[in-house]
Amino acid sequence: MRIAYALVSRDVRRAWSGGGVTLVVAFFLLATILFPFAIGPDALLLARVGGGVIWAAALLAALLPVERLVAPDAEAGLLDQLVVRGVGLPGVAAAKIVAHWIGFGPPLMLAAVAAGGLLGLSGETLVAVELGLLIGTPGLAALAVATSALVAGVRGAGAVAGLVMLPLAVPLLIFGAGSIAGGAGAIKLLAAITLVLLAGAPFVAAAAMRAAMD
Amino acid sequence: MTAALTFDGVGCTRGGRVVFAGLSFALSAGDAGIVAGPNGVGKSSLVRIAAGLLAPVAGSVRSAGAIALLTEASALDADVSLRRALAFWAKIDDRADMVDEALAAFDLSALAFIPVRLLSTGQRRRAGLARIVASGADLWLLDEPGNGLDASAVAMLEAAIIVHRARGGIALVATHTPIAIHNAHRIDLVRSA
Numbered sequence: 001m002r003i004a005y006a007l008v009s010r011d012v013r014r015a016w017s018g019g020g021v022t023l024v025v026a027f028f029l030l031a032t033i034l035f036p037f038a039i040g041p042d043a044l045l046l047a048r049v050g051g052g053v054i055w056a057a058a059l060l061a062a063l064l065p066v067e068r069l070v071a072p073d074a075e076a077g078l079l080d081q082l083v084v085r086g087v088g089l090p091g092v093a094a095a096k097i098v099a100h101w102i103g104f105g106p107p108l109m110l111a112a113v114a115a116g117g118l119l120g121l122s123g124e125t126l127v128a129v130e131l132g133l134l135i136g137t138p139g140l141a142a143l144a145v146a147t148s149a150l151v152a153g154v155r156g157a158g159a160v161a162g163l164v165m166l167p168l169a170v171p172l173l174i175f176g177a178g179s180i181a182g183g184a185g186a187i188k189l190l191a192a193i194t195l196v197l198l199a200g201a202p203f204v205a206a207a208a209m210r211a212a213m214d
Numbered sequence: 215m216t217a218a219l220t221f222d223g224v225g226c227t228r229g230g231r232v233v234f235a236g237l238s239f240a241l242s243a244g245d246a247g248i249v250a251g252p253n254g255v256g257k258s259s260l261v262r263i264a265a266g267l268l269a270p271v272a273g274s275v276r277s278a279g280a281i282a283l284l285t286e287a288s289a290l291d292a293d294v295s296l297r298r299a300l301a302f303w304a305k306i307d308d309r310a311d312m313v314d315e316a317l318a319a320f321d322l323s324a325l326a327f328i329p330v331r332l333l334s335t336g337q338r339r340r341a342g343l344a345r346i347v348a349s350g351a352d353l354w355l356l357d358e359p360g361n362g363l364d365a366s367a368v369a370m371l372e373a374a375i376i377v378h379r380a381r382g383g384i385a386l387v388a389t390h391t392p393i394a395i396h397n398a399h400r401i402d403l404v405r406s407a
Contacts, residue, residue: 007306010291076290077287077288078289080289083265
């Protein structure tokens with residue numbers, strides 16, 4: 001518990017102090033603002049597609065910090081030091097997921113309120129989007145950490161990360177955006193996918209980190 | 215728990231090439247081992263095998279006691295103060311009260327509030343050694359601890375190793391620079407053909 005707290009607080013501090021959070025929020029808002037420019041100022045149309053736009057932008061924003069989640073720690077010898085101390089790598093990955101979500105989930109949900117206003121979403125739709133993000137972002141965080149561990153040390157990791165992560169994130173996108181209109185069924189499936197990702201990602205990330213040590 | 219480190223017929227392969235094979239030695243409480251040999255002979259691999267980070271391809275490694283590892287990478291966060299970076303590890307080792315003592319042991323007290331990224335190579339290496347001292351581990355695995363250290367810092371390192379061994383600790387030191395450690399077991403690695 002002491003170790004988990006130390007790891008999570010360190011990662012959260014790094015996310016906030018490194019400007020990573022501001023970058024994610026700014027990118028997210030910029031991506032949502034692009035759609036009205038592309039589609040045109042048709043308020044009705046924007047209100048109808050707005051929820052999906054927010055989800056697509058959230059997915060792209062989740063990709064941004066992927067390069068910084070695991071690779072710097074592997075390079076700095078931090079992971080080696082933790083293994084030597086007998087700290088399990090799945091636990092390290094789980095702490096990273098929690099920390100990444102804290103540095104990315106709530107700021108994104110706040111930014112989604114602003115994005116909802118820009119796209120002219122109704123209050124009802126916005127609530128559905130926020131609920132979906134609350135359930136879906138932990139899954140995105142888990143996927144981001146697993147991807148980050150998989151591509152750590154690869155040249156051009158950012159581009160590879162996109163290729164690895166986006167296809168796997170498609171179910172989150174489908175049921176996240178689907179939950180806006182689809183109601184309870186889509187929310188349950190979204191929650192199920194998040195749970196699968198949360199359960200599996202720490203072990204995938206740990207195996208990748210371990211393999212990179214050799 | 216009494217500290218111990220035993221290698222029994224350990225072999226190491228890197229990238230399909232045999233680095234060393236049939237390496238055996240045993241260190242018990244208060245012992246020190248010096249791993250010598252030219253560059254590329256497998257000193258770092260030996261340290262990583264001892265730390266359990268690398269699996270040996272043959273033989274077995276047994277160790278007893280908590281391990282502290284010093285490698286090329288300092289594992290100290292570059293953006294925070296030296297004291298805070300060390301405190302992170304001290305917190306994980308549950309020895310938060312040891313940080314100041316460890317800083318003093320390597321003459322780093324004056325630099326405690328300087329960000330790690332501003333430290334020089336030698337200062338950073340001393341900071342890594344301070345992390346080892348603060349950990350209170352029984353088994354020190356030091357990979358090239360003398361890199362970047364000036365003569366006075368090497369003397370601090372030698373003094374720290376003496377204190378550590380007097381407390382029943384073990385030090386395994388891989389180095390190509392001379393570090394005076396009395397009664398050390400020499401572990402010679404020869405370049406395999």
